[in-house]
Amino acid sequence: MRVRIRAPRREDVQAYAEAVRRSAEHIGRWNPVEPDGLPELLDRQGAGLRTYLIEDAETGGLVGKCNVANIVMGRFCNAALGYDSYLPFAGTGRMGEGMRLVVDRCFAAEDLGGLGLHRLEINIQPDNERSIALARRLGFRHEGFTPRMLFLQGAWRDHERFALTAEEWPTPTRI
Ligand SMILES: CC(C)(COP(=O)(O)OP(=O)(O)OC[C@H]1O[C@@H](n2cnc3c(N)ncnc32)[C@H](O)[C@@H]1OP(=O)(O)O)[C@@H](O)C(=O)NCCC(=O)NCCS
Numbered sequence: 001m002r003v004r005i006r007a008p009r010r011e012d013v014q015a016y017a018e019a020v021r022r023s024a025e026h027i028g029r030w031n032p033v034e035p036d037g038l039p040e041l042l043d044r045q046g047a048g049l050r051t052y053l054i055e056d057a058e059t060g061g062l063v064g065k066c067n068v069a070n071i072v073m074g075r076f077c078n079a080a081l082g083y084d085s086y087l088p089f090a091g092t093g094r095m096g097e098g099m100r101l102v103v104d105r106c107f108a109a110e111d112l113g114g115l116g117l118h119r120l121e122i123n124i125q126p127d128n129e130r131s132i133a134l135a136r137r138l139g140f141r142h143e144g145f146t147p148r149m150l151f152l153q154g155a156w157r158d159h160e161r162f163a164l165t166a167e168e169w170p171t172p173t174r175i
Contacts (some may be wrong), residue, residue: 003063003098005052005105007045012053012062013038019062019086027084030128031152047071050115052105054098055090058137063089066102077118079106083131096137103138107166118166123149123159135162139169 006018027033041051048071054063064085069077081102087134105126108114122140124131139161142162148156 001097003054004057004058004093005054005098005101008038008042008051008053010138015062023086026090028085030125031084033142052102062086063094063098066099068106079117080121095129096134099138107169118162122162126160140164
């Protein structure tokens, strides 16, 4: 593997800010650009939100971030994935490798170090071809269209909804 995943830490604040700043143009068309957002994200970690940083195994550089958000357990065991990749690693396939590890972690049972989720959703604006390509590479199915779903770049944006359930994913290994 060219990448590994881990939880973010306070010591990441500076490297995170630099990665987001140098990737602002790339991220900004689709997602908010918040280089100083890591402290707040760390404060929000809990039962409903788990963030993973994807890092380059060789250099430790930040490849990307994935928020596993809106986690609801009980009979739903569902979450929504949101992600950004960072320069200079964007477009090298590392983000896709990292997302595979994140999905593994999401579906792995809690006693194996995973989140014990059953269903994952990715909501993507219809013109975001790179994100749709990533979701499809991971095996997510197109489920439907959700009009005016998220407030982004000053307007309520339509989204295509992709989803994957644990039955469709290779058996998670011990983490
Ligand atoms: C969506 C996003 C996370 C996708 O990340 P990415 O950097 O394209 O993902 P990867 O690192 O896996 O790179 C995949 C690309 O690298 C290419 N690639 C190069 N070497 C590769 C390799 N060894 N293995 C796999 N792919 C490789 C692939 O062909 C693919 O290119 P393509 O999309 O033109 O076909 C990224 O574009 C992004 O951050 N966008 C802005 C924010 C955003 O849209 N977030 C999602 C909102 S729903």
